Amino acid sequence: MSWPATWITLRLRLPAVLLAAVGLVAVMAAVGALFPAVGHTIGTLDLPAGVANLLGGADYGTITGWFRSEIAVIYGPLVIGSLAITGASAATAGEEEDRILALVLAHPIGRSRLIVAKAAAISLVVLVIALAVWVGLIVGVALGGGGISLGHITALAVQLGFFGLFTGSLALALGAGTGRRSLATGVAAAVAILGWLIDSFAPLAPSVAWTKYLTPFYYYAGHDPLTGGVDVVGLVALGLLSLLLLSVAMIGFGRRDLRA
Amino acid sequence: MIVTTGLSKDYGSGRGLFGLDLEIAQGEVFGFLGPNGSGKSTTMRLLLDLIRPSSGSARVLGLDTRRDSLEIRRRVGFLPGDLALYPKLTGRVVLDYFAKLRGGIHANEREALVDRFEAELDRPVHQLSTGNRQKLGLIQAFMHRPELLILDEPIAGLDPLVQQSFHALLGEVSSEGRTVFLSSHTLSEVERVTHRVAILRRGRLVVVDSLENLRNVAVQRLEIEFGEPVDGDEFRTLPGVKDVQVVGNTVTVGFEGSADAVVRAAAAHEVRAVRPREDDLEDIFLRYYREGPE
Numbered sequence: 001m002s003w004p005a006t007w008i009t010l011r012l013r014l015p016a017v018l019l020a021a022v023g024l025v026a027v028m029a030a031v032g033a034l035f036p037a038v039g040h041t042i043g044t045l046d047l048p049a050g051v052a053n054l055l056g057g058a059d060y061g062t063i064t065g066w067f068r069s070e071i072a073v074i075y076g077p078l079v080i081g082s083l084a085i086t087g088a089s090a091a092t093a094g095e096e097e098d099r100i101l102a103l104v105l106a107h108p109i110g111r112s113r114l115i116v117a118k119a120a121a122i123s124l125v126v127l128v129i130a131l132a133v134w135v136g137l138i139v140g141v142a143l144g145g146g147g148i149s150l151g152h153i154t155a156l157a158v159q160l161g162f163f164g165l166f167t168g169s170l171a172l173a174l175g176a177g178t179g180r181r182s183l184a185t186g187v188a189a190a191v192a193i194l195g196w197l198i199d200s201f202a203p204l205a206p207s208v209a210w211t212k213y214l215t216p217f218y219y220y221a222g223h224d225p226l227t228g229g230v231d232v233v234g235l236v237a238l239g240l241l242s243l244l245l246l247s248v249a250m251i252g253f254g255r256r257d258l259r260a
Numbered sequence: 261m262i263v264t265t266g267l268s269k270d271y272g273s274g275r276g277l278f279g280l281d282l283e284i285a286q287g288e289v290f291g292f293l294g295p296n297g298s299g300k301s302t303t304m305r306l307l308l309d310l311i312r313p314s315s316g317s318a319r320v321l322g323l324d325t326r327r328d329s330l331e332i333r334r335r336v337g338f339l340p341g342d343l344a345l346y347p348k349l350t351g352r353v354v355l356d357y358f359a360k361l362r363g364g365i366h367a368n369e370r371e372a373l374v375d376r377f378e379a380e381l382d383r384p385v386h387q388l389s390t391g392n393r394q395k396l397g398l399i400q401a402f403m404h405r406p407e408l409l410i411l412d413e414p415i416a417g418l419d420p421l422v423q424q425s426f427h428a429l430l431g432e433v434s435s436e437g438r439t440v441f442l443s444s445h446t447l448s449e450v451e452r453v454t455h456r457v458a459i460l461r462r463g464r465l466v467v468v469d470s471l472e473n474l475r476n477v478a479v480q481r482l483e484i485e486f487g488e489p490v491d492g493d494e495f496r497t498l499p500g501v502k503d504v505q506v507v508g509n510t511v512t513v514g515f516e517g518s519a520d521a522v523v524r525a526a527a528a529h530e531v532r533a534v535r536p537r538e539d540d541l542e543d544i545f546l547r548y549y550r551e552g553p554e
Contacts, residue, residue, distance in 0.1 A: 004360035
């Protein structure tokens with residue numbers, strides 16, 4: 001671990017992260033404030049099952065369904081996943097492609113220490129966004145008239161944080177292992193989006209329903225934290241996968257040549 | 261200070277570095293020359309363990325470049341040829357970061373370098389000119405008083421005054437017994453500061469010697485002005501002659517070894533003037549770059 005490397009990585013990302021955090025809180029407050037006016041009017045949409053699943057059930061008639069469809073299934077993972085993935089790939093492959101990493105590694109810092117420092121910075125980014133989701137949900141739910149317990153709000157923020165850790169670790173492993181920013185960003189984003197699609201559609205076909213267990217999205221939202229609370233199995237799965245990917249990043253980066 | 265043994269890095273298609281055997285002594289300012297793609301930067305990256313050799317090995321400060329890489333990097337200052345810094349951060353923040361990666365440095369040393377180069381520390385790197393960015397690169401390479409400096413094209417983008425200041429610094433470093441390994445395309449720089457040079461061509465070492473010795477083995481030239489036009493072929497077949505140029509009544513003969521045969525052949529005609537011409541440094545290097553006496 002190298003605190004200077006963590007700090008510089010975080011510092012480079014701080015403006016975007018703080019802006020996203022403020023934006024998240026504002027959006028969730030607005031979403032909450034809209035619920036009393038339009039939520040009951042929309043009610044539960046009559047949509048094909050697959051599309052409804054994509055929208056977290058599309059139940060806009062309750063405050064839980066409203067926030068599940070608006071925030072938990074789409075906006076929250078989109079923001080945290082985007083920042084974790086772009087941050088991790090920029091901090092590894094991005095710095096390498098920009099030719100900065102060669103100078104950093106000419107200093108007395110081991111490659112594994114550098115990767116751990118970068119991972120710590122991305123974890124802090126994820127923490128800030130998860131906290132913003134937590135605060136935004138509290139504000140939004142209050143403006144929407146209440147109806148979701150603090151425990152369930154916290155559960156969503158925690159599950160989302162672990163989802164962010166997983167997507168960030170995946171991008172970190174790809175970025176550190178290949179030194180190619182576009183590959184790291186593209187593949188990690190594809191895994192996250194495919195996971196969302198598979199988790200939504202797979203349960204409709206019994207023969208492939210099991211594939212949802214292969215997606216990170218299932219371990220994030222499969223047990224609906226806004227009604228079911230924290231899913232320990234999901235957290236353990238996402239946590240262990242993130243640690244595994246961090247190990248892959250360290251080994252991959254330690255063994256290869258830095259790209260010219 | 262630096263010893264490489266058969267050091268190779270094969271990128272395929274004939275690119276890379278092949279069988280480099282090199283020894284650089286303590287206190288030496290050693291110039292590494294060669295055209296683009298000849299393997300200079302590859303050698304430097306191998307010494308710092310940024311890339312790993314296909315075969316062979318290298319020792320820096322008596323330490324193995326693979327096993328003891330951290331200790332080597334602690335004691336070495338490096339300036340990459342394609343220097344890049346965090347564009348959004350100021351020079352001060354960037355230098356602070358590099359100092360912290362080294363566990364701290366003497367602030368006085370850094371301030372002295374900032375004053376010497378008149379570096380701008382309070383503007384974001386992306387607002388700095390190439391020369392001002394290069395100054396930051398030099399400061400980070402020197403600020404921890406390394407025992408060995410590995411500098412890839414160090415004066416790129418620097419104005420003549422800063423170049424002069426940098427060359428003075430190299431002299432001080434060398435007089436303190438510290439070692440400098442630098443690559444350069446600027447022959448005047450090589451001539452001014454280095455004790456010995458190595459020339460690389462297509463990844464292979466062509467020659468390692470002092471500039472004085474390189475000059476001594478250079479081709480000599482005689483410019484002979486005759487009273488009438490003379491056929492250049494009379495000289496081309498003479499022993500030791502490398503090249504002959506004829507312009508009007510003047511014949512320029514390049515040759516190695518004794519001038520006796522050339523002078524005797526010239527004496528068969530009316531000779532109005534004979535002017536010796538030494539190869540300048542550029543001629544010497546270009547000859548090594550192009551055909552390379554093996």
